Amino acid sequence: xxxxxxxxxxVLDFENFKWCIENDFQVxxxxxxxTGNGAYKIAVRRRGITTDGLDYKxxxxxxxxxxxxxxxxxxxxxxxxxxYVNCIYKLLRQKYG
Numbered sequence: 001x002x003x004x005x006x007x008x009x010x011v012l013d014f015e016n017f018k019w020c021i022e023n024d025f026q027v028x029x030x031x032x033x034x035t036g037n038g039a040y041k042i043a044v045r046r047r048g049i050t051t052d053g054l055d056y057k058x059x060x061x062x063x064x065x066x067x068x069x070x071x072x073x074x075x076x077x078x079x080x081x082x083x084y085v086n087c088i089y090k091l092l093r094q095k096y097g
Contacts, residue, residue: 016089019097024049027088029081030070040081042071042088 020027026048032039047066051057056065071088075081 011086013086013089016086016093019093020089021049023092023096025092025096026053027085027092029078029085032074038077040075040078041073042075042081042085044069044071044088044092 024047026043026045028043028045029040030043032041045051045053045066045068047064048068050059050064051066054066055068056063058064073084075084
């Protein structure tokens with residue numbers, strides 16, 4: 001008997017995702033290579049789109065800075081972390097919107 005693969009339960013809330021893009025937030029997964037067990041954290045970079053994901057970048061003659069923040073929670077695998085990303089979009093919109 002074949003085991004069924006668990007499908008991701010995440011349904012992208014496009015409005016919150018779009019709001020994050022328009023307000024210059026990058027949300028992405030960061031693998032924790034030091035643990036060696038495939039663990040992940042979620043990173044949020046404010047002004048990350050303008051700076052192309054860098055800590056700073058010169059745009060129109062001015063330095064633009066971005067700041068990365070890692071989640072406190074560590075996820076066991078990539079699918080668990082991906083499922084939680086939708087919540088991050090919603091939390092960012094509630095806090096800064």
